[in-house]
Amino acid sequence: MTSNLWNLGTIALSSGKNLYEDRRRICLNDTQQYDVIRAHFESIATTAAPMLLLESFTMGSIIACVSLASFLLWLRPHCFPRVPSKSILWGLLVMSLVHWALSLHQFESAITNRSLRFAFSRSSLDWFYPYDYINAWRVFLPLVTETTLFGFVTILFLTSVYTCFWPMRSQWRSYFQLIIPATATVMYVQSLIHWVISIRFYVLETTYLIQLEDLTPLIIWKLYVALLTLFSLNVVLSDAVVMWRMCVVWDRTRPAIALSGVFLGTTLALNIANIVLRTSRLLDDAREEVQTNLNASETISIYGKNYVGLAAMFLSLASNLLATVLVATKAWLYRRQVSLHLRSAGHRRTLVERVMVLLVESGVVYTAIWLIYCVSFFRTIDRFVFDADDNSYFSPGASIITAVSHLDAAMAQITTIYPLATLYGDNVQTRERDYAVTVTFEVDVERSTAAAQPEGSKPAQPIVPPHSKDDNRPAINEAKHSESESGEVTVSDWV
Numbered sequence: 019m020t021s022n023l024w025n026l027g028t029i030a031l032s033s034g035k036n037l038y039e040d041r042r043r044i045c046l047n048d049t050q051q052y053d054v055i056r057a058h059f060e061s062i063a064t065t066a067a068p069m070l071l072l073e074s075f076t077m078g079s080i081i082a083c084v085s086l087a088s089f090l091l092w093l094r095p096h097c098f099p100r101v102p103s104k105s106i107l108w109g110l111l112v113m114s115l116v117h118w119a120l121s122l123h124q125f126e127s128a129i130t131n132r133s134l135r136f137a138f139s140r141s142s143l144d145w146f147y148p149y150d151y152i153n154a155w156r157v158f159l160p161l162v163t164e165t166t167l168f169g170f171v172t173i174l175f176l177t178s179v180y181t182c183f184w185p186m187r188s189q190w191r192s193y194f195q196l197i198i199p200a201t202a203t204v205m206y207v208q209s210l211i212h213w214v215i216s217i218r219f220y221v222l223e224t225t226y227l228i229q230l231e232d233l234t235p236l237i238i239w240k241l242y243v244a245l246l247t248l249f250s251l252n253v254v255l256s257d258a259v260v261m262w263r264m265c266v267v268w269d270r271t272r273p274a275i276a277l278s279g280v281f282l283g284t285t286l287a288l289n290i291a292n293i294v295l296r297t298s299r300l301l302d303d304a305r306e307e308v309q310t311n312l313n314a315s316e317t318i319s320i321y322g323k324n325y326v327g328l329a330a331m332f333l334s335l336a337s338n339l340l341a342t343v344l345v346a347t348k349a350w351l352y353r354r355q356v357s358l359h360l361r362s363a364g365h366r367r368t369l370v371e372r373v374m375v376l377l378v379e380s381g382v383v384y385t386a387i388w389l390i391y392c393v394s395f396f397r398t399i400d401r402f403v404f405d406a407d408d409n410s411y412f413s414p415g416a417s418i419i420t421a422v423s424h425l426d427a428a429m430a431q432i433t434t435i436y437p438l439a440t441l442y443g444d445n446v447q448t449r450e451r452d453y454a455v456t457v458t459f460e461v462d463v464e465r466s467t468a469a470a471q472p473e474g475s476k477p478a479q480p481i482v483p484p485h486s487k488d489d490n491r492p493a494i495n496e497a498k499h500s501e502s503e504s505g506e507v508t509v510s511d512w513v
Contacts, residue, residue, distance in 0.1 A: 059151045062128055063224040067158055070125050071165050071217075077118045078169025084111045085170075086177060086442075089376075122162065129155050154223035156419055160427035161216050167431035168213045174438045175206045181442075202441055205255050209434045212248040215241055216427065242319070243297050249320055249426075250289040250330075252433040257285055257337050259437035260384075263377065264341040267348045274344070281337040288330035295326055320426050321395070328395065335388040342381030349374040377440060384436045391429060394422040 084107045091103055129151070219241050261278035268274040296319065321327035352374060393399065399421040 059129070062125070063151065063154060066125060066128065067220075067224075070121060070162060073118060073121060074162050074165040075169040075172075077114060078166040078171075079173045080111060080114050081166075082170040082173035082177075084108065086174070126159075151224075154220060156423070157216070157220045157223055159419055160423045161220055163424045164213055164216055164427035164431055167428055167435065168209060171206060171209055171431050171434050171438065174435060174442065175202070178202060178438055178442045198441060201255060201259065202438055205252055205434045205437060208248050208252050208255075209431050212245060212252075212430045215244050215248070219245075243293075245430075246296055246320055247293055249430045249433075250293055252430055253330075253334055254282070254286050254289055256433035256437050257334055258282055259440065260338055260341045260381070263440055264344050267345050267374075267377075277340075281333070281340070285330060285333050285337065288326060288333060292321065292324070292327040292330050295324055331392055331395075335385070335392055338381065338385045338388055342378065342385050345374070345381060346378045349378055380436060380439055384432070387429075387432060391422075391425045394420070394425055 087107055088104060219238075222237065222241075261282055265271075265274045265278055321331040390399065
């Protein structure tokens with residue numbers, strides 16, 4: 019598959035060079051050049067583009083598998099040799115990334131005017147329809163980004179279902195315990211629908227150009243509204259999961275719950291208002307939209323066209339930043355408490371600390387992505403130019419894709435990745451706590467007690483007495499009891 023895509027891109031570039039040399043001898047007129055470019059673009063749209071999407075989905079799946087394997091190696095470092103295992107995993111990942119990046123570069127070269135080296139001016143043809151593929155490419159390139167992330171989301175969701183949700187189905191005694199699995203499932207389904215609609219958007223653009231079918235504005239507007247609604251719902255649900263995680267870390271105190279309620283209620287209201295404003299504008303041709311942010315360069319408008327959308331976007335950034343800071347504060351307090359209890363700052367991290375570090379680090383990355391997304395509405399971070407020739411057929415601005423277009427497509431998947439990753443980490447530490455928390459905590463305490471014990475005295479007894487075969491109580495209950503007496507935060511308090 020990938021080799022065919024590589025060969026197709028190479029053939030396209032070689033054909034362009036050959037046509038350029040032949041043009042000197044044959045002197046192709048504008049109509050003949052039009053026929054060549056039309057066949058070239060149709061071949062790319064119907065053959066190379068689907069293959070690149072499939073490779074992008076595979077690339078995202080590989081990244082997810084390597085990330086999950088690295089997380090398990092970090093969580094249980096003594097089960098596998100860490101250095102050889104990580105070297106093999108990341109070596110395969112780097113090779114796959116290089117191949118995918120080269121394939122993407124070949125595709126980008128094939129869809130630009132530079133690949134064929136034809137010099138068209140705007141006045142060459144009154145109606146030059148192959149260059150209308152610019153709209154299809156502006157939809158397709160962000161779709162490549164979304165497809166890669168959707169592959170990541172799919173592997174993460176399937177892994178969570180297989181390792182976390184499905185084995186725990188017999189323990190669900192109330193509907194309240196189904197909220198988290200149901201939320202994760204709804205977010206994945208919304209990401210799937212968003213991805214399918216994006217593909218439909220691209221297919222409509224290419225079908226209109228190839229088969230000259232009637233593409234009414236109403237069809238495009240419906241797709242716009244669907245993408246906007248799905249994106250907004252995922253943002254609200256993602257913020258809800260982040261705030262729920264913060265409340266659990268802070269033992270569901272009233273200030274934490276009240277703060278979360280205020281942020282979530284305001285975010286939901288602003289997103290609904292933004293959907294209503296954008297929908298009313300799209301469905302009312304006679305009404306002129308007042309664009310408050312003239313720097314917004316979205317291919318599919320989500321947040322950047324009005325003050326309400328910008329307010330919803332920055333409020334979501336603030337809620338994620340606040341949740342990350344509060345979780346980091348709780349992690350620091352927990353680390354300090356454990357260090358004082360063990361009278362040593364250099365002890366090995368417990369499982370709870372590892373999970374809290376994971377929550378903080380992932381929260382920092384997620385907040386940084388939101389910050390870049392917000393900045394991209396006001397300042398052009400990066401752009402891809404289809405044709406830099408001022409005399410080209412492309413109108414100014416129509417031949418440019420900026421980072422905000424890619425982020426509009428990517429955030430629909432990223433808002434699902436972060437909650438799924440958080441839930442997966444929580445469920446993994448829950449399954450590991452039976453031996454990890456008990457063994458790590460007790461061994462560290464007993465070593466420190468033995469070191470401080472006078473020589474010749476009676477050995478100290480373990481904190482948790484050994485279990486007998488007749489004892490029906492699970493080990494985790496005793497570990498939780500012993501830790502709660504000393505004021506420690508137990509893993510069971512997190513779920």
